[in-house]
Amino acid sequence: MMKPFSPQADRLERQEFIRLLRETPPQAVVSLGEAETIKAFHRVARTVPFYERLLAQRGVDPANVDTIEGFRTHAPVLDKHCTFGQHPIAELCVGGNLDGVRSVLTSSGFSGVFSFGVNTTENLARSAKSIDTGLEYLFNVDALSTLLINCLPMGVKVNTRAAVLAETSVREDMVFAVVRKFAAEFDQLIIVGEGSFIKKIIEDGRELHGIDWPRLRVHLITGEEGIAENYRTYIGGLLGIDDFDSPDSRIIGSSMGVAELDLNIFHETRETIRIRRLAHRNPELRRRLFGDEHTFCPMLFVYYPNRCYVEEVAAPGNASELVISMLSEEMKVPLLRYRSGDYGRVIPYHEMIETLSAAGHPITPDLRLPFIAVSGRGRALETPEGRLFPEAVKEALYRDRAVAEAITGNFRLRRDGERARLDIQLRSGRRMPAAGDAEVLEGLRPYSVVTLDVRFHVYERFPFNVGVDYERKFAYLDPI
Numbered sequence: 001m002m003k004p005f006s007p008q009a010d011r012l013e014r015q016e017f018i019r020l021l022r023e024t025p026p027q028a029v030v031s032l033g034e035a036e037t038i039k040a041f042h043r044v045a046r047t048v049p050f051y052e053r054l055l056a057q058r059g060v061d062p063a064n065v066d067t068i069e070g071f072r073t074h075a076p077v078l079d080k081h082c083t084f085g086q087h088p089i090a091e092l093c094v095g096g097n098l099d100g101v102r103s104v105l106t107s108s109g110f111s112g113v114f115s116f117g118v119n120t121t122e123n124l125a126r127s128a129k130s131i132d133t134g135l136e137y138l139f140n141v142d143a144l145s146t147l148l149i150n151c152l153p154m155g156v157k158v159n160t161r162a163a164v165l166a167e168t169s170v171r172e173d174m175v176f177a178v179v180r181k182f183a184a185e186f187d188q189l190i191i192v193g194e195g196s197f198i199k200k201i202i203e204d205g206r207e208l209h210g211i212d213w214p215r216l217r218v219h220l221i222t223g224e225e226g227i228a229e230n231y232r233t234y235i236g237g238l239l240g241i242d243d244f245d246s247p248d249s250r251i252i253g254s255s256m257g258v259a260e261l262d263l264n265i266f267h268e269t270r271e272t273i274r275i276r277r278l279a280h281r282n283p284e285l286r287r288r289l290f291g292d293e294h295t296f297c298p299m300l301f302v303y304y305p306n307r308c309y310v311e312e313v314a315a316p317g318n319a320s321e322l323v324i325s326m327l328s329e330e331m332k333v334p335l336l337r338y339r340s341g342d343y344g345r346v347i348p349y350h351e352m353i354e355t356l357s358a359a360g361h362p363i364t365p366d367l368r369l370p371f372i373a374v375s376g377r378g379r380a381l382e383t384p385e386g387r388l389f390p391e392a393v394k395e396a397l398y399r400d401r402a403v404a405e406a407i408t409g410n411f412r413l414r415r416d417g418e419r420a421r422l423d424i425q426l427r428s429g430r431r432m433p434a435a436g437d438a439e440v441l442e443g444l445r446p447y448s449v450v451t452l453d454v455r456f457h458v459y460e461r462f463p464f465n466v467g468v469d470y471e472r473k474f475a476y477l478d479p480i
Helices: 007-023 026-047 049-058 068-074 121-139 172-185 195-207 229-239 270-281 283-290 349-358 390-397 436-444
Strands: 101-106 116-120 146-150 164-167 188-194 218-223 252-258 262-267 299-303 308-315 319-326 338-347 371-376 381-383 386-388 407-416 419-426 452-457
Touching: 007 121, 026 049, 026 068, 026 308, 026 319, 101 121, 116 121, 121 146, 121 188, 121 262, 146 172, 172 188, 172 195, 188 195, 195 218, 195 229, 195 407, 218 229, 229 252, 229 270, 229 390, 252 299, 252 338, 270 283, 270 299, 283 349, 283 371, 308 338, 319 371, 371 390, 381 407, 390 407, 390 436, 407 452, 436 452
Parallel strands: 146 164, 146 188, 188 218, 218 252, 419 452
Antiparallel strands: 101 116, 252 262, 262 299, 299 371, 308 319, 319 338, 338 371, 381 386, 407 419
């Protein structure tokens, strides 16, 4: 039976957990996660019909899997196609039924197959505890009254019991109404949303609604997709943030989730933001941290080995794809070794510290957690000169303030005959900035040798998904 909710008990629990993460040796944290992974494997093999049948078909005897090496060798790698795409939802559930389910979250459907987050009351409570621990660590919500405005697309819930929650979805008029009426009543605001929608909120709030963002203590958390470091600098300028390294600075951070796993699997901290910004400015540090192939910085997060076990599996082109195992006993659809579709690598805590120190940056993050670098979905525009990644284009678009403030953030990379082409959508009522195409090409130079034609389009005439409603992920490349 679930314990009754106690705000005081929750506060003490998350503060104690943060203390433990600061004091527990990094390898002990990892070892605990590995032990929990083996327990989760045996639990799922025993209780989930689909998984029990799959192991039998593969000739895997769960009794023989008692080490993390055995798990990585024998447990099958899953994805949304071989799970949600092929089996009734009940067969993916613990007990083979939907008993206790209280909410269903759909994925974006961007891949052509919908997957689902299926939550019980207990799982939602666990998710809230996890999110609130992150909010306390990053924003001190136990001491500061906090209004969290969730403007993620419809149906994406932020389960929090530590902050006051306003849910607006992608209705900007609702966001502005909440900010005007409630901002003065709280010590701080946290706005959670997709990066391009948050851009619209901050720009339109200042230009059309008279909101003086620098006077408000407002933090931003972006989700749905990674952000460029130049985007963070640009939006920070609109908020009046001139020193991201200050311990009192407002935060523009990012969180990564997967609908069928959890809303918040990985997240940034002040230290990961500082490290990524250093690597963004220093190509040599970027190569040391992320490898020679990275001309732009991947997202850099921490994760909690007690909540999920993360591995790398080989992908085409010497890349690594991430697979994730969720470890909570409350998961109704417990997915193990699940291919999220994201490329990246795990960086152990000590490796990160040693690399930074060798590069002349003696940074010691206080949470003794492993890091994960997420570089995107691995898709790029293929050209005779090489591959051009959407992540590189994002950096180029936000390098120059005049360009950044003229665009929505939506663009399409494509082949136009023998040439590579970049189509960019302007904000409503905006014109192409002076020498905007040259600025974009100059901004792209540090990240790619590909030459391309740059075209700006007035908002209404942008030929790709003109009716952008921020409910769907935007396709930066032509569909495969």
